[in-house]
Amino acid sequence: xxxxxxGGGEAQKGKPKKQTLRVDFTPMxxxxxxxxxxxxxxxxxxxxxxxxxxMPTDQEVDETEVPKVKESKAxxxxxxxxxxxxxxLGKLDESAYKDYNTLKETTYSTRESNExxxxxLLERNAEASAxxxxxxxxxxxxxxxxxxxxxxxREIKGDIDALTVxxxxxxxxxxxxxxxxxxxxxxxSVGKYAIVDMTEGDYFLLENYKTKGAFAAANLAPxx
Amino acid sequence: MAKAKKHSTVIDMxxxxxxxxxxxxxxxxxxxxxxxxPVQVQAPSSxxxxxxxxxxxxxxLVDLQGHVFLNIDPASVRLGALDKMAEExxxxxxxxxxxxxxxxxxxxxPMNRLPGLLDLPMLEQxxxxxxxxxxxxxxxxxxxxxxxxxxxxxEDRELKITIKADQATPYPFVEKVMKNLVKIKENRxxxxxxxxxxxxxx
Numbered sequence: 176x177x178x179x180x181x182g183g184g185e186a187q188k189g190k191p192k193k194q195t196l197r198v199d200f201t202p203m204x205x206x207x208x209x210x211x212x213x214x215x216x217x218x219x220x221x222x223x224x225x226x227x228x229x230m231p232t233d234q235e236v237d238e239t240e241v242p243k244v245k246e247s248k249a250x251x252x253x254x255x256x257x258x259x260x261x262x263x264l265g266k267l268d269e270s271a272y273k274d275y276n277t278l279k280e281t282t283y284s285t286r287e288s289n290e291x292x293x294x295x296l297l298e299r300n301a302e303a304s305a306x307x308x309x310x311x312x313x314x315x316x317x318x319x320x321x322x323x324x325x326x327x328x329r330e331i332k333g334d335i336d337a338l339t340v341x342x343x344x345x346x347x348x349x350x351x352x353x354x355x356x357x358x359x360x361x362x363x364s365v366g367k368y369a370i371v372d373m374t375e376g377d378y379f380l381l382e383n384y385k386t387k388g389a390f391a392a393a394n395l396a397p398x399x
Numbered sequence: 400m401a402k403a404k405k406h407s408t409v410i411d412m413x414x415x416x417x418x419x420x421x422x423x424x425x426x427x428x429x430x431x432x433x434x435x436x437p438v439q440v441q442a443p444s445s446x447x448x449x450x451x452x453x454x455x456x457x458x459x460l461v462d463l464q465g466h467v468f469l470n471i472d473p474a475s476v477r478l479g480a481l482d483k484m485a486e487e488x489x490x491x492x493x494x495x496x497x498x499x500x501x502x503x504x505x506x507x508x509p510m511n512r513l514p515g516l517l518d519l520p521m522l523e524q525x526x527x528x529x530x531x532x533x534x535x536x537x538x539x540x541x542x543x544x545x546x547x548x549x550x551x552x553x554e555d556r557e558l559k560i561t562i563k564a565d566q567a568t569p570y571p572f573v574e575k576v577m578k579n580l581v582k583i584k585e586n587r588x589x590x591x592x593x594x595x596x597x598x599x600x601x
Contacts, residue, residue, distance in 0.1 A: 200412030207419035214426035225561060225589035226447045230581050254570070286598050293598075344570045350461075351566035353573070354443040354592055361446055362597065370577075 226357060231369060244339045244367070250299065252292075252340060253377055254356060256347035258283055260292055261381060275388040278380050283355045292356070296363040300338040306331045307364035332366020340368040343377055437505050437525040438462040443566035444595035451591060455557050457549060458591070459542070460505065461564035465572035466532025468507040469545055476552055477501070483548040484510060484541075492517070499524075509534050510541060535579050542576070543583045560588035 246265045253261040261278045263271075271277045284293035297304055307328060314324050331337070342356050353370070360368045383390040440462060460468040471477040481500055485492055488510040492500070496517040507528035508516050516527055535542035549558060560580065564573050580588060 197409070200416045204412050204415050204419055207416065207423050211419060211423050211426055214423070214430050218426065218430040223442060223451050223563075223591045224445060224447045224594050225449050225451045226445055226592055227449070227587065227589045230577060230586045230588075232584070232586055233578075233581050284598075286595065289598065344574070346569070346571050348570045349566065350564045350568040350570060350573050351443040353570060354445055354566070354590060357590075358445040358447075358592075 226354070226361075228357065228370070231371075245335065248299075248336060249339045249341065250296070251377075252342050252356060253278070253373070253381060254342065254344040254348035254352045255381070256345070258352065260352075260356070261384065262292075262295065263380070267376065267380075272376065272379060272383070273388075273391050275383045275386075275391065278384040280384075283352070284359065292359055293363060296338065296340070296359060296365060300363055300365055303331050303334060303337045303366070304364040328364075329366070332364060334366075337367060338363075338365050340365050342368060342370045343373050344370070345373055345377075345381070435504065435525075436460060437468055437507055437528045438466070440563060440565040441567075442563055442591050442593050445592035446595060446597040447592060448594065451561065451589075452559060455559065456561055457546065457558050458561045458563060459576060461562065461568055461572055461576055462529075462532075463565050463568055464532075465568070465575070466507070466529065467535055467542055467576060468505045468528070469533055469542065470505050471545075471549055472558070474501045476549055476558070477506075479552045480545060480548045483551065484545065487544065487548075490514060506545065507532055509539075535575060540579065543579050546580075546585065547583055560585055561591050562588060563591040 249265055251263050255261055260281050260283060262281065263277050263279070267277065281295060282291040284291045289297065310319070310324065310327055310331070313319050319327070340360060342353070344353050344356075357368075359365075379390070379394070438460065440460065454472055456470075456472045458470045458472075460470070462468075471480060478497065478501060481492065481497070484490075490510055490513070492514060496514055499517040499521070500513075502521065503517070503524055505528065506513075508531040512531060516524055519527055533542045533545065534540070546560070550556065562573070562576060580586070
């Protein structure tokens with residue numbers, strides 16, 4: 176195919192000798208393969224992922240419409256500086272503000288180890304996360320349909336006893352911290368979480384924790 | 400002794416070449432290039448596996464210094480929004496500037512500087528844009544105006560809003576953008592991340 180016959184008929188005396196011109200296509204194939212690889216990588220790998228979030232409205236909402244959360248099932252994360260996370264459980268009262276041990280410090284978990292934030296969340300959300308894991312396995316084995324999976328995962332995550340996480344990024348945190356915290360919600364199957372602003376009380380707690388109680392001794396606890 | 404006949408071992412590569420060229424054409428036609436961004440940002444990684452949609456996106460880019468850039472994907476909507484913005488801020492654009500506006504994927508200057516920026520050659524626009532960003536303070540909130548004008552055209556709310564920021568961006572800069580979106584009742588949006596594998600067993 177890649178040869179061009181330049182000679183004509185039988186070789187005769189005095190006529191030029193029959194020659195076959197052969198073009199080697201191997202380098203061309205090599206180059207094409209290289210280009211194909213390049214385009215394949217370009218199309219599939221460069222596409223970023225998205226993480227959907229829904230923010231609460233800033234309008235005043237009717238008291239009856241505010242979703243109720245079990246105090247014992249709530250955990251508040253304060254995303255601090257230098258990749259530190261501070262957290263406290265439930266609701267705070269005055270004595271909690273006085274005690275600098277109310278706030279505990281931890282770190283973000285890495286892919287390799289669950290140490291830190293992930294362990295804390297998993298421990299408190301053991302039931303939901305175990306159910307979700309079982310559901311995911313069922314889905315991988317194609318026992319449940321896509322719609323069933325969605326409704327069931329919503330049921331598990333929306334359970335009244337499931338963990339509720341309130342994420343409060345401080346002004347010293349960075350964007351990666353926020354995404355890491357949101358990612359942890361995904362990994363630990365936490366269905367109810369919200370990004371909320373820091374309040375005066377949260378800053379009080381943080382200051383108190385850093386000064387080991389000296390701040391609370393010198394200042395009055397905030398009302399809210 | 401009979402001499403073994405000499406066989407030539409030339410393999411005809413033409414067919415192979417045909418196949419590769421065909422594949423190459425396919426990949427070239429199906430690949431869509433991402434719009435060139437005025438600033439390089441490194442998005443944080445997450446385990447989410449939903450891909451960013453190809454079309455109908457409004458992407459907000461936040462750089463390390465808190466400058467905000469906006470890309471509106473269908474160029475027709477972008478041009479429509481420009482007309483509305485021009486009317487609102489009393490600025491007129493000539494045809495050449497409008498053409499440059501369609502070619503430049505990102506909007507990244509205050510309205511009064513936009514005509515001047517569009518007069519620059521394409522290659523210099525990014526560098527010039529870097530120092531401004533779209534203002535989004537409470538006094539001069541042009542980011543919100545752009546989005547509201549897009550929504551006025553896009554009545555079915557088909558355009559999705561995405562936010563892309565560098566992973567080291569201080570949170571207050573991102574918060575400012577998020578607050579602005581909530582203020583104009585855009586409560587649902589997506590954060591752009593790059594994929595990392597989920598930890599073992601999840």
